[in-house]
Structures are given as structure tokens and as C-alpha cells.
Amino acid sequence: MTRSSSKHLQQREAKYRQILVHRQQQLQTRLEKIEVDFQQPRNRDGDDRAVERNNDEVLEELGETGQKELFAIEAALDRMEEGAFGLCVKCGSAISDERLDVVPHTPFCQSCARSLQPR
Structure with a gap:
């Protein structure tokens, strides 16, 4: 590997590490807010409770989606530590910058x- 390609790989990794860490922080903040919302006392009014239940379902779905993305980000950061970031875990080919963007x-x-x- 040449010096210039090694430097390019380091810059590429630094770019994506920054993006991943920023997104990780955003998700953690969102998940914390969702958790706080779930801990809030519920309204005693039946109609309001029904709306709150619907909102809770939406928040729960957002929380689950956020957790999945957070796990994927943590796995990507782990691949960086292992020196395997940017390589397909299935075939070993390089993942294009366009896809990683x-x-x-x-x-x-x-x-x-x-x-x-699925087809």
C-alpha cells in the first residue's frame, strides 16, 4: 500500500467515524427523550389516554428503529477498530464511498x- 493510499484510507475512515459518532450521539439523545416521555404521568381522561397510547406506539416504534440503527453504528465502529470498515462482510469487496455516504x-x-x- 502506498503512502498516498494509506493517507486516503485514514482520511476516509476519519470522515466516516465523525459521521457515525455524530449520528450515534443524536440517536442516544433521541432515545433518552423517548424514555423520559414514557416515564411521564399519564392523563386520567379516557380520550386523552387513548391519544397518549397511540403516541406511545409511535414512540416505541421510533425507539426500536433507533436502537437498531444504534447497534448498526456500533458494529460499524467496531469494524473500524478491527480495520475492516468499508469492506463488505459478505463478499469482502470494498464498499463504495457513494454507498457509505x-x-x-x-x-x-x-x-x-x-x-x-426479499424478492
């Missing part, structure tokens, strides 16, 4: 991600 925590290249989608 859209989904920085992705463990799959475009081809493998397509092959995993």
Missing part, C-alpha cells in the same frame, strides 16, 4: 445488499 454504517456492498433483499 448514504448509509455510513452499512456492512454490505451494493451488490450483496441487493442479493439480501
Whole structure:
């Protein structure tokens, strides 16, 4: 590996580490707010309680989605520590910057991600 390609890889990793850590912090803040909301006393009025239950269902779904993304981000950061970030976990090919720009925590290249989608 040449010096310039090694420096490029370091810069690339630093770029995505910053993006991942920032998103991780955003998700942790959101999940904490959701948890606080769940701990709030509920309204005694039946109609208001029904609305609160509906809101709770939405918050729960957002929390679950956030948890999944948080786990994916943590896995991506682990791959960075192992020196495997940016490589597809299925085929070992490099994941394009274009794909990482859209989904920085992705463990799959475009081809493998397509092959995993239900038809």
C-alpha cells in the first residue's frame, strides 16, 4: 500500500467515524427523550389516554428503529477498530464511498445488499 493510499484510507475512515459518532450521539439523545416521555404521568381522561397510547406506539416504534440503527453504528465502529470498515462482510469487496455516504454504517456492498433483499 502506498503512502498516498494509506493517507486516503485514514482520511476516509476519519470522515466516516465523525459521521457515525455524530449520528450515534443524536440517536442516544433521541432515545433518552423517548424514555423520559414514557416515564411521564399519564392523563386520567379516557380520550386523552387513548391519544397518549397511540403516541406511545409511535414512540416505541421510533425507539426500536433507533436502537437498531444504534447497534448498526456500533458494529460499524467496531469494524473500524478491527480495520475492516468499508469492506463488505459478505463478499469482502470494498464498499463504495457513494454507498457509505448514504448509509455510513452499512456492512454490505451494493451488490450483496441487493442479493439480501426479499424478492
